[in-house]
Amino acid sequence: MKRVLVVDDDPTVSEVVAGYLDRAGFAVDMAGDGPTAVTHARVRPPDLVVLDLMLPGMDGLEVCRRIRENGPLPVIMLTARGDEEDRILGLEVGADDYVTKPFSPRELVLRVQSVLRRTGALAAAPASGAASRLRTGSLELDPDARRVTRRGTELPLTIREFDLLEYFLRNPGQATSREELMRRVWGWEFGDLSTVTVHVRRLREKIEDDPARPRLISTVWGVGYRFDTPLEEDGADDAA
Numbered sequence: 604m605k606r607v608l609v610v611d612d613d614p615t616v617s618e619v620v621a622g623y624l625d626r627a628g629f630a631v632d633m634a635g636d637g638p639t640a641v642t643h644a645r646v647r648p649p650d651l652v653v654l655d656l657m658l659p660g661m662d663g664l665e666v667c668r669r670i671r672e673n674g675p676l677p678v679i680m681l682t683a684r685g686d687e688e689d690r691i692l693g694l695e696v697g698a699d700d701y702v703t704k705p706f707s708p709r710e711l712v713l714r715v716q717s718v719l720r721r722t723g724a725l726a727a728a729p730a731s732g733a734a735s736r737l738r739t740g741s742l743e744l745d746p747d748a749r750r751v752t753r754r755g756t757e758l759p760l761t762i763r764e765f766d767l768l769e770y771f772l773r774n775p776g777q778a779t780s781r782e783e784l785m786r787r788v789w790g791w792e793f794g795d796l797s798t799v800t801v802h803v804r805r806l807r808e809k810i811e812d813d814p815a816r817p818r819l820i821s822t823v824w825g826v827g828y829r830f831d832t833p834l835e836e837d838g839a840d841d842a843a
Contacts (some may be wrong), residue, residue, distance in 0.1 A: 605719050608631040608649035610640040610666065611681065612659055616704075619655060623708040624715065637661025651719055653711065656682040656693060666698045675749075675762050677718045679711070691721040694801040697761045700789075703800075717790050718762075721758075738770040740833035742810060744772055753810060763788065764806050771820065771830035780827035803828055 607629045611617045612633070619629040632647060634640040646651065652670060653781045654662040667678050680693040680701040691767040693701050699718055700710055737744040741754045749765060751758045760768065766788050770779075781799040785791050789798070823831045 604628065604630045605650040606632065606647075607715060608632045608634065608640065608643060608652045610634045610652060610658065610663070611655040612636060612657075613655075616655075616681075619708055620711060623712050625714065627712045631717070637663070637666045640666050644675070644676070645684045648673075651677040651679065651715055653679050653681065653715070654698070656680055656758055661679075664696050667693070667698060670760075673781070675760070675765075679714055679718065681706070681764075682760055691797065691801060694798060695805070699761070699763050701795075706767075720790070737769065739772060739775070741770075742772075742819075744769055759811050760806075760809065763802055764809070767802055767806055768810070771828075775830050775832045778823040778826045778829045782827075785828065807840055 606626075607765075609617050609620050609624070609631060610633075611620070612635050617633045617635070621633055624631045632643060632649065634643050637660045639660075640654070641661070641667060642671065652667075654663045654733055658666065661669075663680060665678070670676055670678075678698045680698040682693065682701060682703055700714055722828075735746055737746070742751065743753075744751045744765075746769060750767060751760055751765060751812050767784070768786070770788050779787075781796045784799050785796065803820060804814070807817050811817045811819055819831055819833060821831055823829050
């Protein structure tokens with residue numbers, strides 16, 4: 604049974620969310636403030652965290668940073684404000700998605716199931732060895748180990764960043780819209796497209812030599828993004 608940690612200082616919200624998740628078959632833990640959430644995540648690691656942005660003692664952004672120190676962990680962030688800046692901040696620290704209050708508990712459960720279904724399916728996939736690894740230039744992605752290296756150094760990618768890079772590596776040279784990336788990578792038919800934009804920017808910061816002048820993930824104006832295979836000499840330089 605998958606375990607979800609619900610972090611919100613409003614007991615009513617926590618209880619409603621916990622009730623819906625429980626009926627959907629999840630084990631649920633609750634925390635009412637930031638420090639308690641960080642301790643709880645360390646002592647009893649969850650499979651996913653539903654995290655309020657505004658918390659006493661430590662805000663949701665700092666909680667997200669701290670619980671991610673031990674490795675990738677899916678996070679869906681809750682915010683009481685519709686301000687785009689708040690949403691972007693949550694995505695910038697690695698949240699996989701956000702839901703704005705007031706929200707539908709049913710929709711939140713669907714988002715939780717979508718994230719866990721994808722990560723669970725990938726974890727359950729049979730190992731196929733080195734042949735399944737994807738390589739281009741100085742990048743190597745191992746789908747079975749969920750590991751990406753650049754010039755031999757492992758990159759600290761979040762779950763969604765990994766999925767996005769894997770999609771790009773499997774579809775080089777193909778211009779893909781943000782709507783299509785949301786369907787293919789996130790598994791959603793609808794959602795805020797800024798989620799895709801922020802994740803592309805974060806991924807560029809980790810795999811590009813100069814994120815301000817990307818050579819790998821190109822913006823195709825009026826369409827979306829395209830992953831360009833690096834020149835062979837780039838890989839040769841890295842190996843030298």
